Amino acid sequence: MGIIRQPAVLFAVPDFRNLGVILRIFFSVSILVLLTPLLRSDFQRYYFENVLSSSSWIAPFVIITVTSLVLCNRWLMANRYGVFLTWGVSLLSFMFCAKIFEFPRQYWLVDMLLVSIYMWGLMHYQGLLEKSLSPALSEAKLAALTARIRPHFLFNSLNAAIALVRSRPTDAEMVLENLADLFRAQLKDANQSSTLGREIELAQGYLDIETIRMGAERLKSKWTVDAPEHAEVPHLLLQPLLENAVYHGIETSHRPGEIVVNIRMQKDWIYIRIDNPIPENPIPHKRKGNQMAMGNLAERLHLMYDADAVLKTGKQGNLFRVDIRLPYRKALPRYKPHE
Template identity: 50%
Template sequence: MPIIRQIMSKFAVPDMRNLGTQVRLIVISIFYGLFLPLISDSDASYWTQVYRTASWGAPTLLLIMLTGYVFSQYATKLDKVYGVITAQLVILVLFVLVDYGLLGERLNFWTHFWQINMLSLGLMHMESSRQQALEPALVEARLTALTARIRPHFLFNSLNAAISLIRLRPYYAETLLENLANLFRAQLKDGSQSSTLGQEIEWAQEYMAIEQVRMGPTRVQVMWHHNAPDDAETPHLLLQPLLENAVFHGIESTHRPGCIVVETSMKHNWLYIMIENPFVPPDSDENVKPHKGNSMALRNLKERLMLMYDNDAVAKTEQTDSVFRVRIRLPYRKKESALDNLFGR
């Protein structure tokens, strides 16, 4: 078994729900179909051979992509070794159904059989190499995100606010400390774990409650428009660093009250998140605490989205004279709970 695992570590099953994976598969398959006739000893013309390859390769590829898209969420639950073996067996079964059963190929069946094996194993080897190449960047991104999550001034000011409230308003002090403890407990989790949108909203509301106690509810206002499924899978601690940026740069830098808007929605299996906060230019007379533009949270966010979703996720910023806005688009994936796995649902 260790030898098998060592061999299988060179292969990985790609996520067929990912748009980047689908594009790579199609491009490589086209190149493969155009290259094969060049090394063939057939007497037929080049384009005739390309057509023959496409006649069985295209329907096989389409069926493989559709099957992979439907069953990709189940493949991720398998052990890596069994996942690769299962994927290869499924590919071969689909190939036989198309080439032997549907098209009735008899003469060149074994030639096509070895060609589809070479293509599938080559693609899984490329996916394994791509994942291994991303591992150092992923570890660095997790460490960077972990060290940049909480600003020290926020922690100290929150604790000072709690101390000042203990005698006058003990209930508010207790609530502040509970929210602060929950927030730190969430942030000490492994950054590689995914979360749900509902959990992210809850953590974000606890964070904003702390800021409203610390700075006053009239100065820090927030509007929530949550119209997306709570079970949508999201990166761990997606919203809190962005809201901390919004408070730090949009409200704390001035003496004026400000309103932060958080909107979530879903459309056509895409999850949309928008965070909007007031914006005061650093050189403005109203900016009494000019803070340098801190793009670390946004840069970390974009890097995490690229590592987790490839090209499927998008994070954009918009800036006007009075508003700074962050827009995020994620593919909707339902996050399965531990109870679902426990009872096999």
């Protein structure tokens, strides 16, 4: 249907800080080292000698190159010409290692060609990965926008604001401001990343609206935040999860309930935990968005953090719990190709 166009990305700079990317590089290079001697005519006689000879210079070259790319990661990902600069850094690393470890000069051009092919192949794989998973970003935007404009939420929020205009004008103004803020957040261009502070602000604004609409006695929330606000997190991380908590844990219950959000930083990781009550005799409802939201978030976490992020959900007694672990990274600008 083509509601939102996806950028045609052929090559993209991987996040070299990511453990999954680093392991992928070392694993693929190891496979190449083991397979390359098989192409030679004398591989049956000198296979292990060829493997050892290749490993003696490829291993330090890969270590130095990966280290260089990790150190330059912020600059490479924020630069418009990051893919060319990544290729350039790898060639400079090769020249440095060739001089230090005395690579055979007669093979320099061939080896540089192989390094170039490998790096462009790695960046092409990253481009394909981002292209294949990028619909999850658009789906998150559209799903959140649909939730925001559904009559149940929109009309009740507006009615709540109208009812408060005379008796509690400050609360009415707060409802309208937070509602407008949520609309602005959903209507802007979808980004892969945001900041923890901004996501907390949006999520708390959403809960403030629902608290006014449903009543402070029925919906309560408790926040514990001990993590830097400038930490990089996916866009629309918290608000859809809290919407699920409200809809499935509070609205479908005959009793009041409390949503507990705990965000903390430990070492180089950010831990997010969201608890909401499980109704004993839930009120029947038609919308089943819980698994959809979780699946969408899992895809976006995989796109942004690869193997570094962890998402777990499950029941803990009479609570439904969402646990998320993210690597701590300071938010940085990242070049985005034009659509």
